[in-house]
Structures are given as C-alpha cells and as structure tokens.
Amino acid sequence: HRVCGRFSEFHNRRRKHLEEIALEKAKAEQGQMNLEQIKLERVKAELELARLRSESNSENKNENSGENDKKESIESLDSLIKSIRTLTVKLPNRPEGFSYFFSSLERAFISKNVPEKFKAEILLNLLGEKASNVITYIKDDELGDYSKVKAIVLREFEPTPQVSLENFRKAQRQANETYMQFASRLTTSVGIII
DSSP states (O other): OOOHHHHHHHHHHHHHHHHHHHHHHHHHHHHHHHHHHHHHHHHHHHHHHHHHHHHHHHHHHHHHHHHHHHHHHHHHHHHHHHHHHHHHHOOOSSSSHHHHHHHHHHHHHHTOOHHHHHHHHHHHHHHHGGGHHHHHHHOGGTTHHHHHHHHHHHEEEEHHHHHHHHHHHHOOOTTOOOHHHHHHHHHHHHHOOO
C-alpha cells in the first residue's frame, strides 16, 4: 500500500504539475493571442486613420480645386493660343486665304488635342481686330461653338465667286512644287474640291 500510496501521490503531484504547466501554457498562448489581437486592432485603426486623412486631403483639394481649376484653365488656354498661333499660318489679308488658314488652324487643333470648348475662343483670339466685325453677327449662345463662329467668319470674309474663278485661272504650279502639292495648294487656297 505504501508503494501504491507513494505512486498515487507522485502521480497526483505530477498531474497537478502538468496541469499547472498546461494552464501557464494556455495563459501564455491566450496572452499571445490577445497581443496579436491588439496588434491587429492597432493596424486596423492606423488604416482607418490613413483612410480618413486621405479623404480629408481630397476634400481639401476639391475645395481649393475650383480656384486652381480656373487659374490652370486660363493658363492652359493662354499656352494653347501661343502654340496654335505658332503652328498656324498667318491670318490672311485677302478673303481667298481663309480656306488655307482654317485648314492650317484645324491641323494645329488636332496636333495639340485642343478641347472643343476652347476652339472658338482661340479662333476669335487669332482673328484679333477682325474679330470685332465677326462678333457683331454672333449670338451669345454661339460664342462657344467653333463651327458656328467659323461659318460666320467664312461668310464675312468669303471671296466672291468671280474672285475665286480669277484666282483659279491665275493659279500655276511653281517650279519646286509637285503636282500633288499644287493640287493641295489649289484646294485650300481657292476652296475647290478636286
């Protein structure tokens, strides 16, 4: 009995010791899990804070963007006018030159990817003093419509059929010009379709 009692006592102590170890291990694991949970919550909070800061910054930008957009729009329009003026042939003195002018202008618009909303304003700017004649014929709601402004300009400065016929008869191929170049020049300057 004595041996059995000692064995039983030893077994009970051992079992208690193992239970204590298991309990400590469980507490440590629970503490580790709590620590991981706390870290996860902290990361979530930091992400939420970053998201809120981002939204706040975008709202601030949107509030200030109205002023900046107007300023940038004016600056971009000015730079577009300068670059279009550089790419376009000189404003013609004679009515028959407007076809060539518009051909050049529209190629420059394509080259610079000019938004439709700026085209009429750029055209009026390029016309300079001649725009005062044209503006009297343009209604307020048509000022932003490039095709209507162009039609009015062409109508205002359109050569008479007699002048066009005379220009066609006088036209000659230049020595350094190919027939294709001559046909292109004839098409744009006289306004005929070949």
